[in-house]
Amino acid sequence: MFINLNLESSEPIYIQLQQQIIEGIAKKQLQPGDALPSVRSLAADIGINLHTVNKAYQQLKQDGFILIHRQKGVVVHPDGVPQADEEYRQELKAKLRPLIADSICRGLSEVEFSQLSKELFQLFNEEEGEKN
Structure with a gap:
């Protein structure tokens, strides 16, 4: 790496x-x-x-x-990363909240924000697929 x-x-x-x-x-x-x-x-x-x-x-x-x-x-971690639980989801919401607020202030729509998130998920999945 x-x-x-x-x-x-x-x-x-x-x-x-x-x-x-x-x-x-x-x-x-x-x-x-x-x-x-x-x-x-x-x-x-x-x-x-x-x-x-x-x-x-x-x-x-x-x-x-x-x-x-x-x-x-x-x-x-040999057992892998702990899976998302309710506590993690709440922490994630707290971290996303200011990003979404900032995006709204800058004129980014919900669709644009979602599209950016989707692109990043796809990027990670594509790079993971290239390793297999």
């Missing part, structure tokens, strides 16, 4: 890193049980502070995407 961070972005680096690892899992570039680089190794490889990598890894661990073992290191 290739990590591509935008150091000029207003989005914090640890969030960019988290999102790229989650995308790698979604696209099946990272499989359950796959090893990820250690905090120090990844920080050195991409030239960022190890505390930034640690923060991203800790959040990914908390969200159930990865496990961190003292001996085995960092791995994509």
Whole structure:
């Protein structure tokens, strides 16, 4: 998996890193049980502070995407990512709410917003299909 961070972005680096690892899992570039680089190794490889990598890894661990073992290191959760439950759906609604409000303020219609979402779902599914 290739990590591509935008150091000029207003989005914090640890969030960019988290999102790229989650995308790698979604696209099946990272499989359950796959090893990820250690905090120090990844920080050195991409030239960022190890505390930034640690923060991203800790959040990914908390969200159930990865496990961190003292001996085995960092791995994509061997049981896979927990499936969406009601709590997840409520969190997702809370995250979508400001995006939808912003889109409405900018003149984006419900149809356009839905179409953008559909395109992204298709993109992930196509890239997953290319790996199989």
